[in-house]
Amino acid sequence: MWIYEKKLQYPVRIKTPNARLASVIVSQLGGPDGELGAATRYLNQRYTMPDPQAVGTLTDIGSEELGHCEMIGAILYQLTKGLSPAEIKAGGFDQYFVDHTLGVYPTAAAGMPFNAASIGVKGDAVADLTEDLAAEQKARVTYDNILRLSDDPDVNDVIRFLRQREVVHFQRFAETLRHTTEKLNQKNFYAFNPEYPG
Amino acid sequence: MEAANERRNLGVTAEQTALLRRIQELSFAKIEVELFLDTHPENDKALAYLATLRGELAEAMQQYRDRGFALTTDDVEGESWGWVQTPFPWQY
Numbered sequence: 001m002w003i004y005e006k007k008l009q010y011p012v013r014i015k016t017p018n019a020r021l022a023s024v025i026v027s028q029l030g031g032p033d034g035e036l037g038a039a040t041r042y043l044n045q046r047y048t049m050p051d052p053q054a055v056g057t058l059t060d061i062g063s064e065e066l067g068h069c070e071m072i073g074a075i076l077y078q079l080t081k082g083l084s085p086a087e088i089k090a091g092g093f094d095q096y097f098v099d100h101t102l103g104v105y106p107t108a109a110a111g112m113p114f115n116a117a118s119i120g121v122k123g124d125a126v127a128d129l130t131e132d133l134a135a136e137q138k139a140r141v142t143y144d145n146i147l148r149l150s151d152d153p154d155v156n157d158v159i160r161f162l163r164q165r166e167v168v169h170f171q172r173f174a175e176t177l178r179h180t181t182e183k184l185n186q187k188n189f190y191a192f193n194p195e196y197p198g
Numbered sequence: 199m200e201a202a203n204e205r206r207n208l209g210v211t212a213e214q215t216a217l218l219r220r221i222q223e224l225s226f227a228k229i230e231v232e233l234f235l236d237t238h239p240e241n242d243k244a245l246a247y248l249a250t251l252r253g254e255l256a257e258a259m260q261q262y263r264d265r266g267f268a269l270t271t272d273d274v275e276g277e278s279w280g281w282v283q284t285p286f287p288w289q290y
Contacts, residue, residue: 005269007218008287009226057236064229074288168230175237 002063009067010161014078014154019091021150022079023109026096028146028162029072030106032118033138035162039065041119041135045128050195051183054125057176058132061169068162073104075158125184125195129177133170140166210290217262221269224255 028034042062049055080093080102088097095111106114120131143163150156184193228251235244259269267284268274274281 003270005225006281006284006287007222007225007269009222009229011219011222012288053236053239057233060229060233060236064233070288077288168233172233172237179237 002066008071008074009064010071010158012071012074012078012158014075014152016152016154017081017083017087018079018152018155019083019088019093021152021155022076023091023093023096024149025072025075025079025146025155025159026105026107027109028139028142029069029076029104030114031108031112031142032115033135033142034106034108034114035065035068035072035139036106036114037116037119038062038135038139039069040116041121042132044121045132048123048195049125049128049180051125051180054129054176054180057172061172064165064169068165071158071162075155076104077102079155123196125180126177126191126193129173129180130191132173133177136166136170136173140170210285213265214262214267217258217265217267220258221255221262224251224258227251228255 030036039062042058042065046055046058046062049058083091083093083102088094096105096107099105108114119135120128122128122131140163143159143166146159147156147163150159181188181191181193184195228248231244231248231251235241235248238244262269263273266275268280271281
């Protein structure tokens, strides 16, 4: 169960609308390594985790990712608010606009709608936690790419915060993987420790 | 009550933004130390830091409520349902 707090985890106050920037940042909502995928991946992986430490970490990081979806949504809303059709065309946002107007829709920047095919739930603690390490790195790279494409200081301040969270989550997942691997079989150094007993 | 209505009409004040900023800072620190404790459950320094943060955050949230602002639906008081009459955080 969750409780909604009427606040963003980190404030988003963008002064200058920018359709072109919105058209790439949308990937961190609905793209292959976006926040919606992250929340969905962790909150679904946690049910079968054999170790309460892994369940707790996935629950807490997954919940934080829901807050990050809201922050990306806030960025998209503020970057596109009040844009004229001419500005939308000039910013290359027309292909998104024709289907979603200025609504916040989870899609990858190249147009692929949010798809659970880009996340994994294997039902195996070592496999899933190893995926989570890669997921955090991939999200970090996407934020690096956004910083390469954006020169808006209001946007970049928020993107740097979100990028830093990927770095911290990677650390916590690495500790969780080590702990879980040892618990499954302390003598197995090669991490072939099936969770499913059959 | 009149003061609360006035605030709703005027939107978010600098005072509310400042109080909320304090809550955001403390909440973030709390999330961060809780996450650290998930993988270091016996860490005394982190546990002590969490206890301090809890106290400071409770105080900041009480201040926010005392000024008539609502963080959760439980904080909403008054003769009308202020939850839907005050802006959501991406709007200001």
